[in-house]
Amino acid sequence: MNDIKVAVLGGEGVGKSALIVRFLTRRFIGEYASSSECIYRKRMSVDGRQLNLELYDPCSQPCEGKSTLNEQIHWADGFVVVYDISDRSSFITATAIVHLIRELNLGAAKRESESVVFLVGNKQDLCHMREVGKEEGQRLATDGRCQFYELSAAECYQEVALMFTKLVRNASVSGKAKERRRRPSGSKSMAKLINNVFGKRRKSV
Numbered sequence: 763m764n765d766i767k768v769a770v771l772g773g774e775g776v777g778k779s780a781l782i783v784r785f786l787t788r789r790f791i792g793e794y795a796s797s798s799e800c801i802y803r804k805r806m807s808v809d810g811r812q813l814n815l816e817l818y819d820p821c822s823q824p825c826e827g828k829s830t831l832n833e834q835i836h837w838a839d840g841f842v843v844v845y846d847i848s849d850r851s852s853f854i855t856a857t858a859i860v861h862l863i864r865e866l867n868l869g870a871a872k873r874e875s876e877s878v879v880f881l882v883g884n885k886q887d888l889c890h891m892r893e894v895g896k897e898e899g900q901r902l903a904t905d906g907r908c909q910f911y912e913l914s915a916a917e918c919y920q921e922v923a924l925m926f927t928k929l930v931r932n933a934s935v936s937g938k939a940k941e942r943r944r945r946p947s948g949s950k951s952m953a954k955l956i957n958n959v960f961g962k963r964r965k966s967v
């Protein structure tokens with residue numbers, strides 16, 4: 763399997779775009795356009811194999827042709843479910859998403875192997891404002907059969923890159939043959955990504 767589809771899911775403002783942009787450009791910009799959902803493409807070499815990675819970044823705002831969470835889950839081979847360690851409500855959202863992914867897995871025919879799910883507590887640099895304990899994240903990860911990371915898109919490129927690379931490796935090995943449902947709309951090249959990052963619509967930190 764050479765095409766790996768990864769959806770980065772989570773509540774509003776948890777740092778989904780920041781994590782993706784960090785991984786793709788090594789940079790943390792601080793403000794990200796968020797008016798449309800999009801898919802970023804990257805060709806990468808993992809263990810000597812060439813893979814085509816598609817990274818889906820949802821839009822938290824209502825937008826035209828927006829895909830549903832169910833559609834996003836059916837589309838992807840692997841998931842990064844993100845919450846903000848300084849925002850308890852984002853952890854509740856992440857919990858619901860992990861459970862939904864596992865429920866939909868159960869509903870799917872047994873021929874499919876399980877999705878690869880990584881749970882990420884982002885904004886570790888804000889640990890002085892922490893509302894979600896590390897052990898709570900670990901517990902959810904164990905319950906949901908996820909790998910667990912606490913990291914900071916703002917402060918650390920290496921951990922972000924390692925996390926995505928491991929996810930892609932695991933998803934490529936799991937060989938999940940998905941029935942492709944409606945694909946989340948929008949597709950952006952790296953040039954568009956840069957436009958998006960420096961685009962018209964900015965959010966403040």
Ligand SMILES: Nc1nc2c(ncn2[C@@H]2O[C@H](COP(=O)(O)OP(=O)(O)OP(=O)(O)O)[C@@H](O)[C@H]2O)c(=O)[nH]1
Nearest residue numbers: 774775776777778779780792822885914915916967
């Ligand atoms: N301190 C800190 N701030 C972060 C970190 N990651 C993201 N942010 C900030 O959190 C805010 C939201 O980041 P985004 O990447 O836009 O979050 P998102 O989940 O894509 O947001 P939506 O698309 O609106 O749901 C921005 O102001 C970022 O600068 C982090 O690791 N630490």
